[in-house]
Amino acid sequence: SQWGEENLQALSIQEGEDVTMNCSYKTYTTVVHWYRQDSGRGPALIILIRSNEREKRSGRLRATLDTSSQSSSLSITAAQCEDTAVYFCATDDATGYQNFYFGKGTSLTVIP
Amino acid sequence: AQTIHQWPVAEIKAVGSPLSLGCTIKGKSSPNLYWYWQATGGTLQQLFYSITVGQVESVVQLNLSASRPKDDQFILSTEKLLLSHSGFYLCAWSLTSAETLYFGSGTRLTVL
Numbered sequence: 001s002q003w004g005e006e007n008l009q010a011l012s013i014q015e016g017e018d019v020t021m022n023c024s025y026k027t028y029t030t031v032v033h034w035y036r037q038d039s040g041r042g043p044a045l046i047i048l049i050r051s052n053e054r055e056k057r058s059g060r061l062r063a064t065l066d067t068s069s070q071s072s073s074l075s076i077t078a079a080q081c082e083d084t085a086v087y088f089c090a091t092d093d094a095t096g097y098q099n100f101y102f103g104k105g106t107s108l109t110v111i112p
Numbered sequence: 113a114q115t116i117h118q119w120p121v122a123e124i125k126a127v128g129s130p131l132s133l134g135c136t137i138k139g140k141s142s143p144n145l146y147w148y149w150q151a152t153g154g155t156l157q158q159l160f161y162s163i164t165v166g167q168v169e170s171v172v173q174l175n176l177s178a179s180r181p182k183d184d185q186f187i188l189s190t191e192k193l194l195l196s197h198s199g200f201y202l203c204a205w206s207l208t209s210a211e212t213l214y215f216g217s218g219t220r221l222t223v224l
Contacts, residue, residue, distance in 0.1 A: 033212070042202050042215030043156070088155065090213075098144055098163060099171060100213060102156040 012109045016078055021087055023103045024071040029091035032065055032072040033100075037086045046087075047074065079110045114139035118203050118216035125193050125223055133188040133219050135203030143205040145186040146213065147178055150200040162186060198223045 013019050025032075031050050035043035049056040049063045049072065056063045062075040076083055088105045092098075115138045125131060137143055147159040160178040162168045168178045175194060179187045186203055200220055204213040 035213075040218075040220075042204070042218050043213075044215065045212045048212060090156075098146070098161040098169070100146070100158055102148075102158075104155050 009104065010107045010109070012111060013079055015081055015110055015112050018075065018077050019079055019108065020073050020075045021089075021106045021108070022071060022073045023089040024069070025091050025101075025103075026070065027093060028070075029093065031092060032063070033090040034061075034063055034072075034074045035088045035090060035102075037088065037105075039085075043088060076108075079108075081110050081112050084108060084110045114205075114214065116203060116205060116214060116216040118201075118219055120219060121217070122220040123222070125221065127195055127223055128192050131188075131190050131193050131197070131221070133201055133203075133221075135186040135188075135216055137184045137186075137205050140184075140205065140207075142183055143207065145180060146204040146206070147186065147188050148202040148204060148215075149174070150202060150218075152199065154199075156202065159188070193223045195223050197221060 011019060031048060033045055034047045036046045037043040047056055047058050047061050047063045049065045051067055053065060060077045065072045072089055074087060086105050086107045089103045090100050092100055117136045119134050145162045148156045149159050150156050158171045160168050160170055162180040165180050165183050168180055176188060176190045198221055200218050202218045203216040206213050
């Protein structure tokens with residue numbers, strides 16, 4: 001398996017709070033994707049960070065990547081109700097064989 | 113603009129019956145294509161990928177098969193459904209390895 005430490009399964013926060021989700025992976029990857037999945041829908045990419053980047057920002061989202069510890073995090077600043085979703089990290093296996101591995105995912109609920 | 117269409121939206125099938133799910137990508141030539149399976153409340157498991165017409169690689173064995181009869185079409189099928197096949201099936205495309213996965217809306221399969 002590509003995955004080591006389990007992601008948190010469920011998080012519930014108040015609107016306006018900041019939240020961070022973590023994932024770790026076992027083998028070398030060239031990129032970490034973070035996807036958001038709304039109920040009953042397919043996942044959609046929200047941020048992608050490459051192995052030569054330490055941090056990536058997009059609006060209220062911030063992703064970090066630490067290749068030495070093989071871990072990544074996704075932070076949401078001032079969470080809003082519409083951030084309620086399941087968040088997954090995903091990596092490739094760097095073999096060029098088109099394999100993407102998804103982590104366990106975090107179900108985030110933002111309470112008004 | 114690229115569009116991805118999955119059909120059907122939902123299926124209820126009996127154990128032992130056959131299944132065929134489809135996916136069509138418009139607006140992009142020669143994409144990489146993927147099938148993923150997601151149990152309720154679970155993560156995404158890659159099933160198959162294809163980088164060209166007529167070529168499909170299996171990632172996990174789940175008594176399913178896939179085919180790519182046309183550049184823009186990806187089919188998932190089995191001759192005999194099992195209870196364990198229930199779940200959410202997602203088709204996705206990407207331009208190259210390690211790039212963004214674009215998912216369809218998925219097919220909800222219930223096997224009784």
